[in-house]
Amino acid sequence: MDDVTIARALHVLAVVHWIGGVAMVTAVILPALRRRGEAAERLALFEAVEGRFGGQAKVSTLLAGASGFYMTWRMDAWDRFLDPGLWWMHAMVAVWAIFTVVLFAAEPLILHRWFRDRAALDPEGTFALVQRFHWVLLAASLIAVAGAVLGAHGMLY
Numbered sequence: 001m002d003d004v005t006i007a008r009a010l011h012v013l014a015v016v017h018w019i020g021g022v023a024m025v026t027a028v029i030l031p032a033l034r035r036r037g038e039a040a041e042r043l044a045l046f047e048a049v050e051g052r053f054g055g056q057a058k059v060s061t062l063l064a065g066a067s068g069f070y071m072t073w074r075m076d077a078w079d080r081f082l083d084p085g086l087w088w089m090h091a092m093v094a095v096w097a098i099f100t101v102v103l104f105a106a107e108p109l110i111l112h113r114w115f116r117d118r119a120a121l122d123p124e125g126t127f128a129l130v131q132r133f134h135w136v137l138l139a140a141s142l143i144a145v146a147g148a149v150l151g152a153h154g155m156l157y
Contacts, residue, residue, distance in 0.1 A: 003074065004071055004074055007067045007070050007074070008071060010063060011064055011067035011068055011071065013063075014060045014061070014063035014067065015060075015064050018061055018064060018099070019138075019141045021053050021056065021060075022057075022134065022138050022141060025049070025050065025053060026131070026134040026135055026137075026138045030046075030131045030134060031131070033045060033046050033127065034124075034127050034128070034131070039119065039120075039123035042123065043116070043119050054103060057103055058104065061096060061100050065096055065100065068092065068096070081093075085156070085157045086151060087147065087151075088147030088151040091140075091144035091147050092144050092147075092148050094140075095137075095140055095141050095144045098137065098140070099137070115130065
């Protein structure tokens, strides 16, 4: 087994954990929370779950980014980013970049406070907005994953 194969395995494991967690939050946890009673209880539970997963997602996104960069460097595959037929390469990087900015900058600096303040005024609307945002991110992530798998096996070119 060579180093690129190990990097690819780590990359896939990181993406499965990260995007799988996003799917769980989006399709299971947020809908369940929206059906719970008190807004304060929902907020506390959401922050507990999201906080626990957020730390894990940071590790997964770092591992996905590092392994993806390593594979691109090791295989000298930079020219793939110049080929529009390999759009899925751009999609992977774009999804990774969005999540990295959200997890490491936007959430701790802006979104956490914004969510608490807005949820105090309009808990239903805030949870609905957060859920829609999660669905958009999940859809983009799944398109990137499907494109990467199909593209890596020559199905999109």
